Amino acid sequence: VLETKDLCKSYYLGNDAIQVLFDVNLCVRKGDFSAIMGPSGSGKSTLLNILGCLDTPTSGEYLLNGLPVKTLSQSRLADIRNREIGFVFQNFNLLPKLDVFSNVELPLIYGNVSKKERHALVEESLKSLGLWERRHHRPNEISGGQKQRAAIARALVKKPCIILADEPTGNLDSVTTHEILELFKELNARGNTILVITHESEVAGTTNKVFHIRDGRLYHD
Amino acid sequence: VLETKDLCKSYYLGNDAIQVLFDVNLCVRKGDFSAIMGPSGSGKSTLLNILGCLDTPTSGEYLLNGLPVKTLSQSRLADIRNREIGFVFQNFNLLPKLDVFSNVELPLIYGNVSKKERHALVEESLKSLGLWERRHHRPNEISGGQKQRAAIARALVKKPCIILADEPTGNLDSVTTHEILELFKELNARGNTILVITHESEVAGTTNKVFHIRDGRLYHD
Numbered sequence: 001v002l003e004t005k006d007l008c009k010s011y012y013l014g015n016d017a018i019q020v021l022f023d024v025n026l027c028v029r030k031g032d033f034s035a036i037m038g039p040s041g042s043g044k045s046t047l048l049n050i051l052g053c054l055d056t057p058t059s060g061e062y063l064l065n066g067l068p069v070k071t072l073s074q075s076r077l078a079d080i081r082n083r084e085i086g087f088v089f090q091n092f093n094l095l096p097k098l099d100v101f102s103n104v105e106l107p108l109i110y111g112n113v114s115k116k117e118r119h120a121l122v123e124e125s126l127k128s129l130g131l132w133e134r135r136h137h138r139p140n141e142i143s144g145g146q147k148q149r150a151a152i153a154r155a156l157v158k159k160p161c162i163i164l165a166d167e168p169t170g171n172l173d174s175v176t177t178h179e180i181l182e183l184f185k186e187l188n189a190r191g192n193t194i195l196v197i198t199h200e201s202e203v204a205g206t207t208n209k210v211f212h213i214r215d216g217r218l219y220h221d
Numbered sequence: 222v223l224e225t226k227d228l229c230k231s232y233y234l235g236n237d238a239i240q241v242l243f244d245v246n247l248c249v250r251k252g253d254f255s256a257i258m259g260p261s262g263s264g265k266s267t268l269l270n271i272l273g274c275l276d277t278p279t280s281g282e283y284l285l286n287g288l289p290v291k292t293l294s295q296s297r298l299a300d301i302r303n304r305e306i307g308f309v310f311q312n313f314n315l316l317p318k319l320d321v322f323s324n325v326e327l328p329l330i331y332g333n334v335s336k337k338e339r340h341a342l343v344e345e346s347l348k349s350l351g352l353w354e355r356r357h358h359r360p361n362e363i364s365g366g367q368k369q370r371a372a373i374a375r376a377l378v379k380k381p382c383i384i385l386a387d388e389p390t391g392n393l394d395s396v397t398t399h400e401i402l403e404l405f406k407e408l409n410a411r412g413n414t415i416l417v418i419t420h421e422s423e424v425a426g427t428t429n430k431v432f433h434i435r436d437g438r439l440y441h442d
């Protein structure tokens with residue numbers, strides 16, 4: 001369902017080009033529960049951003065559900081990002097002026113969901129992540145791990161079929177990490193496709209397949 | 222060197238008071254290398270911010286090097302924060318408009334350090350954290366783990382005798398985590414006092430003493 005062919009990515013800073021991904025060939029099938037591990041700075045977030053249609057490759061192909069993403073219009077891409085993919089950011093990306101409830105509700109505002117239904121979905125999402133008591137707090141009024149859980153709640157609120165999570169447990173204690181993994185396993189059991197970047201072997205051990213990235217190159221276990 | 226007596230902290234949101242620390246009695250001696258562990262939301266960062274003179278308790282005492290911190294003037298506190306304590310923030314707190322080099326140099330600009338000496342100290346700090354090649358990048362042009370390492374580099378650049386680190390390895394792979402721990406052990410061997418908040422047992426295992434916080438209460442192992 002997610003397939004890349006010889007994917008390359010370079011960043012351009014002033015006159016310099018920094019190549020960070022080299023000929024990445026990744027294949028994630030529908031219903032897979034996979035992990036990507038690798039050293040800090042090796043290119044994991046860069047790859048996940050391309051898979052989430054948040055960035056474009058410099059060369060190579062990315063096919064999502066068989067469609068070459070570079071042929072899709074901006075509005076079609078936005079549609080895919082909003083409806084089919086739930087993305088958990090490494091740095092959370094919560095909006096500072098909105099409280100936790102509104103942050104998690106945001107993806108639903110763009111769809112055609114009634115207020116009553118939005119509120120039911122947000123409540124379900126927040127309660128599954130232990131954040132209901134903090135729903136009226138703003139991001140700077142909650143702990144680091146609570147921010148991380150709010151980012152997960154927001155990614156899951158639309159029940160997307162593809163979940164891309166960038167280091168979703170880095171700020172969590174082992175009990176809470178275990179709860180998040182149980183939630184992911186349950187979502188996977190219901191047919192959702194999950195790809196997690198992690199550096200924790202306990203998290204990778206829960207998945208069915210582990211890819212490794214070193215210096216921008218992907219290796220299968 | 223860091224001592225709290227019946228420390229309590231409450232946050233006030235609108236008309237509500239949320240108490241997050243209850244009668245915390247912590248004692249850290251000069252040269253200790255200690256860890257604080259506990260569930261997400263239990264009060265760890267709140268406690269560390271008070272120890273780093275970035276926040277004040279609601280009641281109770283905090284003595285730093287024997288001095289009751291609440292009797293100190295704003296300028297004396299700023300002086301202590303700048304000269305004696307190196308603080309690694311859970312969310313990094315890098316300035317987005319400055320490149321990595323300038324972010325790490327910032328604590329030295331407020332002292333009376335010559336440009337030549339500042340640059341030597343920044344170079345040493347960046348090289349010890351594997352960031353020299355990224356010194357001209359800005360925070361949004363580096364990876365999550367590189368931001369975390371930049372936050373550590375900035376905290377250490379003035380060679381402070383007290384290092385307070387809030388989950389300094391949450392975004393790092395195991396090899397890089399190990400390198401950070403080796404660096405901390407070396408600093409501790411030279412007499413620096415280090416207190417680390419962590420949820421990784423590998424990190425806590427490197428320290429000599431582990432405290433636990435649950436629901437705002439501190440327990441000794």
Ligand SMILES: Nc1ncnc2c1ncn2[C@@H]1O[C@H](COP(=O)(O)OP(=O)(O)OP(=O)(O)O)[C@@H](O)[C@H]1O
Pocket residue numbers: 134137140141142143144145146171172173232233234239241259260261262263264265266267268311
């Ligand atoms: N400014 C604030 N206003 C109100 N409540 C707050 C504020 N900051 C933190 N809190 C609450 O205080 C509690 C303790 O927060 P703290 O950041 O100390 O937790 P923590 O132990 O560091 O958690 P984590 O492991 O997730 O980083 C949390 O329940 C949080 O929601």
Ligand SMILES: Nc1ncnc2c1ncn2[C@@H]1O[C@H](COP(=O)(O)OP(=O)(O)OP(=O)(O)O)[C@@H](O)[C@H]1O
Pocket residue numbers: 011012013018020038039040041042043044045046047090355358361362363364365366367392393394
């Ligand atoms: N906007 C940018 N401009 C230039 N270089 C960048 C940019 N963003 C990232 N990089 C560089 O690209 C490389 C890969 O970054 P990426 O964020 O994908 O790493 P990562 O594997 O996710 O690391 P981590 O585990 O630390 O999060 C890094 O060396 C980083 O410095």
Ligand SMILES: [Mg+2]
Pocket residue numbers: 044045046090166364365366
């Ligand atoms: Mg990353």
Ligand SMILES: [Mg+2]
Pocket residue numbers: 143144145265266267311387
């Ligand atoms: Mg914290």
